[in-house]
Amino acid sequence: MTATITRPRRTSREWSLFQDWCSAADVVPMPATAETIAEFFREVPATGSTRNRQLQAIRRAHREAGLHLPLPTPEPRTPWRTGPGWLDLGTTLRRAPLSGWPSGLAARRDMFLVVLAGECGLSREGARSVAAGDVVQDACGSWSIGRHPIPRTPDAGSCPSCAVARWMKVLEIWDSRGRYSVREHVAGYRPDGEHECLEPAVHEGISAHTLLPGIDKYGWLADWEPMTARSISAVLAYRQDAAQWPRDPAPFEAVDVPERTDFQRTSMQDLTEMLDDLDDMVSAALRASEAVMKEVAASAK
Known part of the structure; x- marks a missing residue:
């Protein structure tokens, strides 16, 4: 005897849409x-x-009909956007402003996030859970995150591997030398068209417990607290917005700077020697002053 399927007592707009589909x-x-x-x-x-x-x-209609509803296994949603008005992966990477402070710092972190979402297809929680040990460079200079190989494109500006390498280098500098050195590295950055992803990785062993830290407006890493899921969505929407980034950055042109003889063009060794000479001159001046004071004191007796 065939079981009879009872129609649901109520027909909602959502159920009607499902039936029509x-x-x-x-x-x-x-x-x-x-x-x-x-x-x-x-x-x-x-x-x-x-x-x-x-x-x-859908569940109510099946329950009223006395039927079991097998639900699909939820798939993690990627925050990466596609379609009109949204930049693709390569264009997003190429148009990011990597120089300046703290804008260049935030852009480097954001481009690492762009790779996690746009290339690896990670969800927001998946991106937040990536650790330093998941980011690997092999002997040939190829990068991977988890088991996902990161491609290298002919153009260094739009290269996902270069985006990963740049952010790993920043984290290593911060971990080993501190914020001031990171600021010096980022603020003075001048792209030369070379692939930074081919340089040996230096991030192994860094103590960062998150690779996506929050960054405040002064360029501090907000106590290394990870970005929230909401901030990840907001950052990707901002970086992918074609209206925000309508054109590629102007190519950097090197400017010949005349050689200078003052301290701004000296090496650290030269500067150390200059400071030593200054200390010697100050010491000599103090000794001469003490001698004069002794003579004055002696003549006053």
Whole structure:
């Protein structure tokens, strides 16, 4: 004897939409399979609240009909955006301003995040969980994150591997030499068109417990607290917004600077010797002053 499927007592707008989609896709709405529901969710975009109402309507219809509803396994959503108005991976990387402080610092971190989301396809939580040990450079200079190989493009500006290498270098400098050295490195950065991803990795053993720290407006890493899921979405939306970054940055042109003889063009060794000479002159002046004071004191007796 064949079981009879009872129609749901109430027909909601969400259930009607699901029925219409099933009719167009030539699948039955009841009993729905997990694959059918997952395909419906992929083909019919909706906000989180609307998606919940749709699922509740499908579940209620099956419950009223006395049917079991197999739910699809949720897939982590990537915060990476595609379509009109959003920059693709290479363009996002190429248009990032990597010089200046603290804008260049934030851009380097953000471009690492761009690679995690746009190339690796990681969700927000997946990006937050990447550790230094997950980022590897092999003997040939090729990079990978987890088991995902990171490509190297002909153009260094849009190269995902270079974006990874740049941020790893910043974290290593911060860990070994501190914020001032990072500021000096970033603020004076001048791209030369060479692939930085081919330089040997230096980030192994760094103590950073997150690779996506929050950065305040002064360039401090906010006590190494990781970016929130909301800030990850906001940063990616900002970096991918074609209206924010309508054109590639102007190419850097080297300017010949005449040689200078003052301390701004000296080496650290030269500067140390100059300071030693200054200390010697100050010491000699103090000794001469003490001698004069003694003579004055002696003549006053």
